[in-house]
Amino acid sequence: MPRTRTIKVDYLARVExxxxxxxxxxxGALADVQLRIFEPPRFFEAFLRGRAFTEAPDITARICGIxxxxxxMSAVHALEDALGVRVDGPLRALxxxxxxxEWIESHALHVFMLHAPxxxxxxxxxxxxxxHPEVVQRGLKLKKxxxxxxxxxxxxxxxxINVRVGGFYRVPARRELEPLREPLAWARQAALETVxxxxxxxxxxxxxxxxxxxxxxxEEYPMNEGRIVSSRGLDIEAGDFxxxxxxxxxxxxxxxxxxxxxxxxxxxGPMARYNLNFDRLAPVARxxxxxxxxxxxxxxxxxxxxxRAVEILxxxxxxxxxxxxxxxxAAPAVAVQAxxxxxxxxxxxxxxxxxxxxxxxDHGEIQDARIVPPxxxxxxxxxxxxxxLVPGCLALPDDELQWRCEQAIRNYDPxxxxxxxxxxxxxxxx
Amino acid sequence: MRDPVPADGADARGIRGGATPRLxxxxxxxxxxxxxxxxxxxxERVRALLPxxxxxxxxxxxxxGILEAWEGADAAVVVDAVCSGAPAGTVHRVDARSxxxxxxxxxxxxxxGLAQAVELARRLGTxxxxLxxxxxxxxxxAPGDALSPPVAAALxxxxxxxxxxxxRLRGAS
Numbered sequence: 001m002p003r004t005r006t007i008k009v010d011y012l013a014r015v016e017x018x019x020x021x022x023x024x025x026x027x028g029a030l031a032d033v034q035l036r037i038f039e040p041p042r043f044f045e046a047f048l049r050g051r052a053f054t055e056a057p058d059i060t061a062r063i064c065g066i067x068x069x070x071x072x073m074s075a076v077h078a079l080e081d082a083l084g085v086r087v088d089g090p091l092r093a094l095x096x097x098x099x100x101x102e103w104i105e106s107h108a109l110h111v112f113m114l115h116a117p118x119x120x121x122x123x124x125x126x127x128x129x130x131x132h133p134e135v136v137q138r139g140l141k142l143k144k145x146x147x148x149x150x151x152x153x154x155x156x157x158x159x160x161i162n163v164r165v166g167g168f169y170r171v172p173a174r175r176e177l178e179p180l181r182e183p184l185a186w187a188r189q190a191a192l193e194t195v196x197x198x199x200x201x202x203x204x205x206x207x208x209x210x211x212x213x214x215x216x217x218x219e220e221y222p223m224n225e226g227r228i229v230s231s232r233g234l235d236i237e238a239g240d241f242x243x244x245x246x247x248x249x250x251x252x253x254x255x256x257x258x259x260x261x262x263x264x265x266x267x268x269g270p271m272a273r274y275n276l277n278f279d280r281l282a283p284v285a286r287x288x289x290x291x292x293x294x295x296x297x298x299x300x301x302x303x304x305x306x307x308r309a310v311e312i313l314x315x316x317x318x319x320x321x322x323x324x325x326x327x328x329x330a331a332p333a334v335a336v337q338a339x340x341x342x343x344x345x346x347x348x349x350x351x352x353x354x355x356x357x358x359x360x361x362d363h364g365e366i367q368d369a370r371i372v373p374p375x376x377x378x379x380x381x382x383x384x385x386x387x388x389l390v391p392g393c394l395a396l397p398d399d400e401l402q403w404r405c406e407q408a409i410r411n412y413d414p415x416x417x418x419x420x421x422x423x424x425x426x427x428x429x430x
Numbered sequence: 431m432r433d434p435v436p437a438d439g440a441d442a443r444g445i446r447g448g449a450t451p452r453l454x455x456x457x458x459x460x461x462x463x464x465x466x467x468x469x470x471x472x473x474e475r476v477r478a479l480l481p482x483x484x485x486x487x488x489x490x491x492x493x494x495g496i497l498e499a500w501e502g503a504d505a506a507v508v509v510d511a512v513c514s515g516a517p518a519g520t521v522h523r524v525d526a527r528s529x530x531x532x533x534x535x536x537x538x539x540x541x542x543g544l545a546q547a548v549e550l551a552r553r554l555g556t557x558x559x560x561l562x563x564x565x566x567x568x569x570x571x572a573p574g575d576a577l578s579p580p581v582a583a584a585l586x587x588x589x590x591x592x593x594x595x596x597x598r599l600r601g602a603s
Contacts, residue, residue, distance in 0.1 A: 136553075
């Protein structure tokens with residue numbers, strides 16, 4: 001007689017936005033896995049049509065409360081690509097500092113508050129705080145340092161308002177950045193300790209060889225710029241993104257699934273950046289990663305928590321360097337002239353590659369906008385991870401199986417709100 | 431042209447007052463979401479009515495911001511919109527030192543709000559020694575900056591109540 005087990009999580013906790021997981025097991029074998037993203041579509045690309053190009057950074061920042069800087073950065077780079085503007089020197093450094101702030105706050109939130117409880121067997125960070133108060137305190141304090149950078153350079157902590165096409169509305173004086181030094185020096189040390197702490201967490205043995213996609217820059221660990229490269233030889237400009245990435249609508253998700261044409265599912269985010277750009281990490285981050293026992297290639301997606309901690313360390317180190325080297329720009333922005341044009345850019349959001357493409361009219365009105373966020377790109381890979389993971393976990397009771405599945409989803413720090421354009425869990429055992 | 435970066439360390443979050451204030455009033459809410467803005471509006475109104483040494487902070491409701499805003503305070507009064515099924519405009523008072531706030535469903539990062547902040551602070555030992563939460567029952571969280579009539583009508587009494595709580599806590603602390 002056939003036996004069905006269904007594991008369903010109606011609302012996935014500790015992810016951004018609303019989604020569910022459905023796992024169906026028939027006669028002791030995995031039959032189906034679906035990540036169901038039911039958060040409604042948000043139509044940001046349509047809102048942008050008819051708006052002035054200058055509004056894009058502020059409108060797209062509203063897509064996400066955790067990574068608004070990423071949206072602003074992809075927007076300004078894509079529009080500068082369209083309008084033939086190059087932002088260099090101290091303005092470019094200031095953008096990178098702002099992005100470091102967002103990486104620190106977003107990663108600290110995920111590592112400490114959202115993902116660590118999975119590894120230690122706590123239902124949430126509040127219960128984890130009872131036994132590990134100093135760890136939770138450290139996480140909150142690290143996040144605060146990231147917030148301070150975003151507030152200082154971006155004008156406020158959430159949905160910053162100081163970014164514009166061509167640069168910034170106002171740039172800080174050198175002395176205004178000074179108060180960041182001491183907290184950042186603390187944060188760099190705290191990040192080092194965090195790498196050691198997450199490396200010691202009990203971690204499932206699981207490996208999967210998936211195509212990793214990230215930016216690669218000639219000198220830097222990628223944030224704002226670089227070519228799009230993969231672990232299987234892809235090497236393209238951002239302008240070629242839409243030719244290589246196909247967005248598919250699947251009936252169970254309001255977020256489009258991305259695949260590489262002719263190649264299939266791929267993975268963006270910390271794991272991809274780390275494996276493709278290990279040599280570009282700050283020396284302190286490289287050493288900490290090796291000491292943590294994750295030399296590249298690292299193919300265990302559960303190690304993403306360690307990689308995020310390594311990236312926090314890198315971002316703190318980089319931010320300190322940028323603050324020390326900061327020279328006040330001659331002007332807060334370079335002049336930008338509207339004309340009929342099209343432009344594209346990818347930057348590295350905390351969760352991975354974020355693509356923006358725009359077409360502008362003669363007067364700089366947005367005629368067409370295309371935004372491909374990291375979580376939609378990772379959806380298929382998350383499902384594939386679960387398909388590979390669940391068969392080895394079928395001996396587990398439903399609640400433990402569900403736990404392991406949710407932990408595996410959180411490896412990607414999915415931002416459903418960004419992607420809807422996401423979580424509940426259902427495991428059905430037939 | 432905008433000048434969004436405040437010069438010289440002026441507090442972007444609107445916290446005012448001395449270096450070690452003992453009392454803090456937190457108004458939580460999003461003013462573009464109808465009645466959700468009630469906490470923020472009340473905080474703004476009481477600011478003009480309270481002594482200079484009482485810090486008043488307007489917050490969006492994120493956990494980290496709340497923990498930071500009451501750090502080091504001897505007493506805090508928190509005003510937030512709530513949704514319990516009571517008639518709109520009803521004010522609920524919770525002594526959060528002795529009782530847990532009723533939490534909404536499972537937490538997401540978007541949902542790590544006041545109830546989670548209180549419970550986290552309780553475990554971290556960073557809850558203010560006195561913590562009063564005044565929750566005003568909301569009718570609508572729809573986009574827009576207009577309050578519903580019952581919530582708008584209840585605001586003057588809530589403002590007076592916050593001031594009375596502050597007077598009581600100042601006397602007690």
